[in-house]
Amino acid sequence: MTSPQFFDCIVIGAGAAGLMCAATAGQRGRRVLVLDHANKVGKKILMSGGGRCNFTNLYMEPDNYLSANPHFCKSALSRYTQYDFLELVSRYQLAYHDKGAGELFCDDKARDILNILLAECETGGVTIQTDTAITAISKQDNEQFVIDTPRGEYQCHSLVIATGGLSIPKMGATGFGYKIARQFGLKVKETEPALVPFTLSDAWLTVAQELAGVSIDISVTCRQQTFNEALLFTHRGLSGPAILQISNYWYSSDEITIDFLPTQSVAELIEQWKTAGEKATLKTLLGHYLPKRFVLTWLGLIAADLGDKLVKQLSNQEIEKLSQFFHHWTIKPSGTEGYRTAEVTRGGVDTDGISSKTFEAKTTENLYFIGEVLDVTGWLGGFNFQWAWSSGWCAGQYV
Template sequence: MGDRLDVLIVGAGAAGMMCAVEAGQRGRRVLIVDHAQAPGEKIRISGGGRCNFTNLGAGPHAMLGENARFATSALKRFSQRDFIARVDAAGIAWHEKTLGQLFCDGSAKQIIALLTGQMAEAGVQLRLGVGVTEVARQGDGFRVRLSDGSGVEVASLVLATGGKSIPKMGATGWAYETAKAFGLRVTETRPALVPLTFEAGLLEETKALSGLSVDAVVSGGGAKFREGLLFTHRGLSGPSVLQISSYWREGAAITANLAPDADVFEALKAAKQAGGKQEVATALGHIVPKRLADWICQRAGVSGRLGDQKDAALKAVAEAVNAWTVKPVGSEGYRTAEVTLGGIATDQLDQGTMQAKTVPGLFCIGEAVDITGWLGGYNFQWAWSSGWAAGQGC
């Protein structure tokens, strides 16, 4: 059949490479394969090429899934501090941007080099441009045929190919299909951390705002995030919208406070009492960008001087700013989604080792598992932690 090895890891992304390092350092004979031509492609493009490699606040509170607490064990045993220590030891300079998000000062390629260097030192074999064509149980282990025609027999098989997000980089549902073939349950998957889209009528209305960004509090699906909101030619994007997209479902509305530090009604009332000669849109333009102020007044059907407005009109304007409720029709899908929500069900796995409970030797890690983090380095930390956990036992 071919080579006999201890561990085959399919997917040379963040989780897969982390697992390979740990298993290799334990003296295991490890092969890691990826159908891409380079390892860590998602690492390379993340954070605008600087890799938002973890978050100081990483923890199960920032995870979604059927049972987000499943992530607790791995996140505690290999925490953000542990990964930061490795980055520091490699001499990689980094900085905190906002909300605990850590980025490389230089290129994301430094993180890839750290992992590939450690894999090489641990004797891990890395084969690129190679996928898996067939997997079968053989005794206590697995027999695997690779796309280059070769085959391997292994004691442990690690599914680390991620989810369906960013298909142009080769993302597929392979991990889900393989898990199902071994009898594991897979929860419903959907794009997450993704821009939301509007129907044609609303798009026409908001066309004038395309490219405008504001600080906003966006709420929906029981969650609330304060970060930037961006109007696009398809709908809404920006960090606050990407965050809420993980909680939003079709048919539901989201609410955005487009001036979270201002009580717009009180501010307009005060401006009215101070003389009231200003146009409503001009007064509002001191609180939100002028383009947005003009759009809101036009949409609310309020024009003219402040002094001529009844409180009801000012309240309508204020509500359009402080509690703009809108119903997206969909998202931009896996094409632009940063991650996949859902995946291999956590009740099928041991939370300490990431090993399948019913299939000894089969491990599932990273984005392929039904654990999804918030935007801001949380998904990378789950990759490091889950990869580390599996690497201790595979």
């Protein structure tokens, strides 16, 4: 039997946080090994942002994150900021652009970000090993961690869990990190899919299917949180950036309220049209502000002949219904599309058991948890990648 290989630090998980931590520790002179059960590294990086990776956001605030402890993320985000990551990618002359709202994307492809991380790991002398399933982790009396795999035994002084959440299982996501946390006495907050489309049922599903492919800039509200972005009707229900954002705040049985004309008032528009003596039908006039397919369907849900009416024919009761339907459509989603399409996982390792400075577990010396495996969930728009960079870099200073 071959003798175990020893490293100063072993990082489990070759995603954004794991590679960032490994590169940082390696460049501090630590001997680092990264282990991953997948056949290649950085799979989630490569598929993110439509293949262009929304790698950070210029307007980064702790309020862009959800956690049972909302203060936990503040330390890391302030010590390794979006500008620190921009300085890194600029050294590699990465071409990028702001897609709006501070969302930074690669001009070319997501692989450019992965290549930068791999180059940083190479600079730090990091060893990366894929196709390595982990069968057991233990801690010996001499304080060394022992990692058992079919490819042999590895030992280390510091162990970092960067295994991510449950999102997108086809990319290899598992609950392994939560299992290790519990093994070493840490609590795990209930996990749920987040940044995920909603599903609808019954009559509203039929409506969504009729409108599949229609996109509208909306305002959506749930639990006192509001987002103003695009909604997309799908064959399963509702998607688009606005829906993904609000899904972070949604719990089963919650209702969401949607305003399809957040910058206009239907009642005021009708009053203006009446005053101007407009002769066009309601459906034609509303079609100047909203997709025609949507207008026809939505008016038909209120009354079969409503769209063909002239604005001067509208009653106060009809105007009130129009306002309610266009500005305050309230619906209870039947669920979400689940981890299969969720971009992130809400919940995770309870941050009360983790140091916000070092990311070391309070129950076990030299055991660290970083990235999405923790109970820290960012908004859509580069916030989750920044959490990976910040938490990975901070832990990399101590492992």
